[in-house]
Each structure stands twice: as C-alpha cells, then as structure tokens.
Amino acid sequence: MGKTRLEAFSDGVIAIIITIMVLELKVPHGATFDALLPLLPVAGSYVLSFVYVGIYWNNHHHMLQLVQKISGGTLWANLHLLFWLSLTPFTTAWMGENHFEAAPVALYGFVLLMCSLAYSVLARVLTRNHPENRALAEAIGIDRKGWISVCLYVVGMALSLPFPLLGFATYVLVAIVWLVPDPRIEKRMKQ
Amino acid sequence: MGKTRLEAFSDGVIAIIITIMVLELKVPHGATFDALLPLLPVAGSYVLSFVYVGIYWNNHHHMLQLVQKISGGTLWANLHLLFWLSLTPFTTAWMGENHFEAAPVALYGFVLLMCSLAYSVLARVLTRNHPENRALAEAIGIDRKGWISVCLYVVGMALSLPFPLLGFATYVLVAIVWLVPDPRIEKRMKQ
C-alpha cells in the first residue's frame, strides 16, 4: 500500500490543527495596543503549540521518508496520533485563557504526553510489522529522546499542580530539545 | 481521467471535517478539572465521530486503490458522500450538547445511514460503469458488511427514540465492526 495518501491526509489534518489554533486569538474590542495585553498569555500558548505541532509534522515527515510499506494498522496508528494532536487547539486555548492556571497546564501536558506515546506507537507499528522498514528501525534504535520526553511530560504535569509556570517551563524545555530534527534519521538519510 | 485530484480533494474535505469537529469542544470558563465534566458527552460524541470519519477515510483510501478509471459521474457520487460526511460535525455537536437525548441520537444515526448509502452508491458507480475496475467489483462482491450496517443504523435510530443510549451503543457497535479494514480488499491487494 502506498504512503502518498497517508502523508497527504496527515499533512491536511496537521495544517488545519496548526492554523485553527489562531482562531482562539479573539479580536479584542478596543483599538489600542493596551487592548492586546490580555491576549499575551493566549499568544504565548499559541506560540508553544505552533512549535509543538511543527515538531510533530517535521518528525512525521522524517519518519515516513524512511518507510517503504504501510498496512491497515498503520492507518489507525496514524489516526490515533492525529486524534491527540487535534486536541491541542482545545488545551492551548484553555491554558491561554486561564493565564496558565494549574488544571489547564496539567491537561496541556497530558495531551502532549498522549501525542508522544501515540507517536511511539506509530513508530513501532511501522517497524515491527514490516521488515522492509528496517532502515527506520535501525535509525530509531533505543528511543532515548522519546523516553526522556515522556518522563519530562509527567514531571511537568506533576509540577504544574503546585507551580503551573514551572510545568509550562518544562514543556518549553522539551520543545527546545525536539526543535533539532532527529539526528539518527538525518544521518541515516544521507547514506 | 486520473484519480489523483479526486483523492486529494477528498482527503482535504475529510481532513477538514475530522478537525473542525474539535471546535465544538468549547473552552470552559472555569480553570478546574470540574469545569471539564460538562464537556464529557461532547468529548464522547467527538471520539465516536472521529472514529467514523477515520473509517470512511480508510475505506475510501482502500477502495480508490483498486480503481483504475473514474468518470464525471464518479465525481458527483464522491461529492454526494462528502456532503453527508460534512453534516457529521453538526450532528456530533447536537448529540453531545444535548447529552444523548432521543432526537439528536436519531438524527446522528440518520446521517450515518446516509453516509453508508452514499458510500455504496459510490462503490456501485465505480464498478458498474467501468469494466476496468473489475478488481474492485470482485473484491466487493455481495456487500454483506455494508448491508448489515445499514440494518443496524435503522435499528439504532428506532431504538434511540425510546432508549437513546441503546441507539448510541448500536452505532458504537457498527464502528467496532468497521474498525478492521475490509479484508476482501486487503486480500485482493496482496495478489
């Protein structure tokens, strides 16, 4: 089964997710720069989510490039990832509109955690069932960066209940770690 | 006539349908976990609709893979399917916001029924007019699973008027039946 349409559909969904988040930046009623100030937390959480969805798109792109063959199970593992990503606009808006209070920050981290696990599941489905995707399997190896992120998300969620801003800072940290595209795959692709 | 643009357009529409449904998950005003509780029915109906639209995308994907040639009639049969799918966000939101009351659950089933019939019509248009699409025609054969679903949707709609939750459970059942991609087509594609 070809991967072209899987990529096209994922690109479509991710493009919509990354763009509709901006609809939560509600146009303020005043026409002064001061009227923009209450939007700063929403804008801040928008930037972080934009970067996160961008990271997922980049890594999805990288991962699929090493894939030769997909199966019916892949389609569902991919939809599962898109499902969790599709909740990002909701958690982004809830966190931004409530100025980074405890519960919204924790829920934001929970959705990030589920996206991260869904991505790992997708990677495993792609490598386990298909010996043809060995290039990807070897490139991923022991997914250290993935597991560290999972731990950091859990830490961030725990931190966010007493100290929401520390939780948020943890998520920012993970985003910075991932901004660099996966060198294992980058290296493999040059060969 | 090539099928690439038909696939691209369908992917676009389905990607938007599956993503804008999440806009109905309105951000709650409170910043506590309790504030999320009233959203649970909306979230539940979102999950079911996400799975359903995902099923349609998967099966659309599978079906088009066996197709060699499309005609002007195909474009309209495809738009007809997309039309009914495009009503899913509306019925999903109505059902979720009214906590699974009778009328919304019945309408939700009606739109599922129409999607299912529109899918059958598309399959028939693809196979009947084009002898080149014989591979698809043979793969589909007598569409038992399709007809069982149609019956179950009607049963679900009837059940939902006195017992809405039973109606909803029927739709969940049909979704589970379809989660497995069509083995007839899967088998054919391996040959």
Added chain:
Amino acid sequence: MGKTRLEAFSDGVIAIIITIMVLELKVPHGATFDALLPLLPVAGSYVLSFVYVGIYWNNHHHMLQLVQKISGGTLWANLHLLFWLSLTPFTTAWMGENHFEAAPVALYGFVLLMCSLAYSVLARVLTRNHPENRALAEAIGIDRKGWISVCLYVVGMALSLPFPLLGFATYVLVAIVWLVPDPRIEKRMKQ
C-alpha cells in the same frame, strides 16, 4: 511552470470553502426535531452552495486536465476565482438566516455571477496566452453555456428584488444545467 501545485492549492481552498459553510448550521438549543425546523432555510441554501462549489471544483478539474502550461498570470486569474468562491459561505449564511429575503438573495446571485465571470477570465487566460493549450481552446469554443448562465444570474438578481424565491429558483435552475460535466471537454478527453 507545472500545474500540480496550482491544482493542490485550489483543491485545498475549495475543500475548505465547501466544508466551513456547514459551520453556519448553528447547533440548535432544543433537543427535539422541532428545534431543527428554523434551520431548514439555512440547510437549503447550504445544499445549493455545496452543489455550486462542487460544480466549480468539477469544472476546474476538467479544465486543468486539458492544460499543458501555466504562467504567472494564470496564478492570479485562479486566485481571483478563488476569491469570489470564498465569499460563498458568507452569502449562503446571509441568505439562509434571513429566510430568502430580497437583498440576501440578490447578493447571493451577484457572487455567483462574479464566480462565473472569474471562471471565464481564467479559461481565457489559459487559452489565449498559451498556444500549447489549444486542446482546451478548441474544447471550449464559443462558451454558450457560460453566457447563458451569466444572463440567468442577472435575471435571477433582478427577479429576486420583487420575488426573492423566483430569484432563488433561477439559481437552482443554473445549478441543474451545470450538474452535467461539460460534454465538450469530456468528449475531447476521450480522444
């Protein structure tokens, strides 16, 4: 210059236009079938606009298939068409929410008229500047159907001021005329 990306971008914009129109079907507050009754005019105008946007997608698809080469001017002629199409959700909602009153029906027809003229301009840009697109030029010939529609839109707009429903009926008539894909291009493509 290749036409692939022009097609992909147009598919994207048209897919979004056809799908966001459904967002105007606002979820009613009641949970009875009666609560749906006030939505019928909105649903009716949604169906007509869905068909119209579908017609434009189909014809755009057909037209581009005969095209070999595009230029910078084509990109703008195409964006001009997309601009008028993008106003369809607005006029659809205005017409539906005001139960087919005079001014909204006339404006709806005006946007249809502009779409139709923009489509003609695009066809002319594609054929005039590029001798390579002769197949398209010959297929179109004297665009009788196009000019009849333009006249009917103007008639519909004029009728809609005293008798809005007659204006609406005129637009339905034009849609029916166009539901059949252009036989000139269909014929040419078989050769």
Added chain:
Amino acid sequence: MGKTRLEAFSDGVIAIIITIMVLELKVPHGATFDALLPLLPVAGSYVLSFVYVGIYWNNHHHMLQLVQKISGGTLWANLHLLFWLSLTPFTTAWMGENHFEAAPVALYGFVLLMCSLAYSVLARVLTRNHPENRALAEAIGIDRKGWISVCLYVVGMALSLPFPLLGFATYVLVAIVWLVPDPRIEKRMKQ
C-alpha cells in the same frame, strides 16, 4: 530530502489562512443592503490580506520551483514564515473591525514586516546551505524589491500612528509592487 511534502504542507496552511479570514465577515442581522455597509472596512481589509497571502503563495511557489534540495533547517525556516502568515487573519480582523484606527493598522504592518523578513530568511536558508540551489541564488541576487518593501512597511507603520489611512495606503502600494511575479525568477525559469 524531497520538497513535495514541504510544498503540500505549505499549500495546506496557506489555503486555510486565506480562507478562514472570510469567517471574520460576520453575517449581519438585517436583511437589507444597508446592513452590509458596516462590513465594508472588514471587506476592504479582507481583500488586501487575500492579495497579500496570494502574493506569498505565488512567490513561495516560484521560489520552491528553483530549489533542488532542502534540509531540516529549511523546514523550520518555512514554519517560521507560516507562523507570521497565520497571524494575518487576526490583524486583518482587528484592523477591519476598528475601521482602520492607528494601533490596528500599525500592528497589521508589523505582521507584514515579519512575514517579509521570514521570507528573506527562508530564501537565504535555501541558497546559503545548498550549493545545489545556485539557480535560485543567482536568480535572487541582491534582493532590491525585498528591501524596498521592508523599508515601506516600516514607513507605513510609522505613518499609521498619526495618519492610519496613509499607513494603509502604503501597504496597498507594496502589494501592487508585488502583484507582478518576480521577473528574476520568471526569467531564470525560462532558461
């Protein structure tokens, strides 16, 4: 690394941006032509933004055509451009709803300025790191038109604080300058 998916994703995001702007044209409550009058400023800013996003799509399209190879950095430079473009619907709505007052017009210019700089950064990333993209590098040369726009945006922002309409007129001027596709790239592509 192939550029197909980068183009597809950018097309998706730009298509959504250009289309969701029309959602800010809120359907008026009255059903007379007079009810449309208050929408004129919103419609005016919609037209300008539609043209601007169209310009970016056209130039993005032209630029990528000369590119042979992309890297991980390109993906991020591209996402950076998409981020600033994604703010256009917000600034368009704020400017339109406030009838071109000083602060919204200045912010509108600021986002245009950032888009323009992000585009320059993308062009530089594409040419600097990849000797294979020499055709693009030579085509761009000293980017006079780009730098003049940057200056004009700054002038427009400064003008908009005392005379908002002059600021707006400056942005219109830049749009007219860019409506013509880049002749340097056009010429290069003919070779």
